[in-house]
Amino acid sequence: MSYNSYVIMDEHIAVMDTVDAHFTHDWLDNLGEVLGDRRPDYLIVQHMEPDHSANIKNFINAYPDAKIIGNAKTFVMMSQFFGMDFEKYAVVVNDGDSISLGKHNLTFVFAPMVHWPEVMVTYDSTDKVLFSADGFGKFGALDAQEPWADEARRYYIGIVGKYGAQVQALLKKAANLDIQTICPLHGPILTEDLGYYINLYNTWSSYSVESHGIVIAYTSVYGNTKKAVEILVEELKSRGCPKVVVHDLARCDMAKAVEDAFRYGKLVLATTTYNSEIFPFMKQFIDNLTERNFRDRTVALIENGTWAPTAARIMHSMLEKSQNITFTETTVKIKSAMSVENKKQISSLADELCRNYIAQSSEMANKNDMTALFNIGYGLYVVTSNDGKKDNGLIVNTVSQVTNTPNRIAVTINKENYSHHIIKQTGKMNVNCLSTDAPFSVFETFGFVSGRTVDKFANTENPRSDNGLIFLPRHINSFMSLKVEDYIDLGTHGMFICSVTEARVLSDKETMTYTYYQQNVKPKPETEGKKGYVCKICGYVYEGDELPEDYICPLCKHGASDFEPIS
Secondary structure, eight states, rough: OOOEEEEEEESSSSEOOOOOGGHHHHHHHHHHHHHTTTTSSSEEEEOOOOHHHTTHHHHHHOOOOEEEEEEEEEEEHHHHHHOOOOOEEEEEEOTTEEEEEEEEEEEEOOOOTTSTTOOOEEETTTTTEOOTTTTOSSSTTTTTTSHHHHHHHHHHHHHGGGHHHHHHHHHHHTTTTEEEEEEEEOSSOOOSHHHHHHHHHHHHHOOOOOOOEEEEEEEOOSHHHHHHHHHHHHHHHTTTTTTTTEEEEETTTTHHHHHHHEEEEEEEEEEEETTTEEEEHHHHHHHHHHTTTSEEEEEEEEOSSSOOOOOHHHHHHHHHSSSTTEOOOOOEEEEEOOOOOHHHHHHHHHHHHHHHHHHOOTTTOOOOOOOGGGSSSBEEEEEEEOSSSSSSEEOOEEEEEETTEEEEEEEEEESSSSSHHHHHHHOOEEEEETTTTOHHHHHHHHHSSSSTOOTTTOOOOOOOOOOOBBSSSEEEEEEEEEEEEEEEEEEEEEEEEEEEEEEEOOOOOOBBHHHHHHIIOOOOOOOOOOOOOEEEEEEEETESSSOOOOOOOOTTTGGGEEEEOOO
């Protein structure tokens, strides 16, 4: 583990945090070497956890004329840790306060519960540096040759996993800053492709699925439950599951198993009944999940017991306090050893878990599943297309079935949207039926920016249908590939009348309706104390007495008719 401390050399010198007590003399030696014959003016304390604050008193002993910058909660904790009053050294700052070191201007941004209540981060507007406290840190030494995400993910989930809402709040604050470098308290300094790191933090803190695949976590006493897991692994792979990750909880790195449960979207728990409870390693594993706010996942259960199996019921009850957990219809119930019936149950479970993977497979999918059309309603859809150079996607809410013999679909698109131009040229599109698990980020990606200037699928891997167009691998319950047969000019909009060339169903989740989006997905606009109008689509607030008739929302590009007065 690396412990990072930074020095800003300017007219006034600021030291950013201290280090763990085990490295007191190394740190003071390094600090003295950097300072030379100068003395620091400030010690900025962003986080009071002892691995970063242990040397505050030693710093003051070495540099008694320096001041300590922190917030009110910082100094309360400081007195508790060190048993002394730091009042004569204290410079207490509030959220948003700034100081000048000369050329460098520092702004302090409070980040409570990321991951302690006193945490704040510091932004240097001169060099565009975010000193991010424990944020964007990772396990491992600085010279470790390993992918950043592997140890950063395990670090994040273990340390901050419970506080996703607080991390989301900090990311929103950081979105308004021009950040070119991130300096965390653990791990390497981040200078390139910052969008990659920030997007991962957004995924982790919103509890979204990061990778496609299924995790199986199990315990087995005599090998029979393990045998069931081995059979399930083969069944899943044969059905196109892109990744199967297996953890024997009695022998594996528990933190790694927890990390994978958050990384992937589906989790299988397999264990035995043990003293009318469940095997201790499984209990510990589920406790580790729930205390870190495990949510928004599909869970399947396999239980084993000889005379009174209760493991499935207990595992189910332990996860009931987690939000948005979808349990599979199939539960495998083993009595002592595998039976013929158990193998049938495992096959059914594999079918259920891999339904969307099968639907994504060019070889295994039912490409003529017209029940996909049943998911058309007054819902919200992502229409995907390709201009010959890059893929594009657009949020629409005007899709309807107009005939069933033959099946004809009407899709209406505003002429100002780039997708209208592409589809008019190519004559084909995919309509992805969004399901109720689609997060707001989907609407930001496909609804708030133009595909003419932005590659909406950059740095992503997505499956394609037989017409060569992308379909979304998650957050949809079905998609239809459409061929344009006719076009009706509606003035501001164009209606494409299309035949269905392919239709696949990926899940049984309900279609996202416009009402559901408004009530459950779209963030509540911050209108308190403001006078003006708010966009009903994305929540953007226009402050002013009158909204111009030709006003266009800068976020979602909807017109004045989609704004309403702030009440």
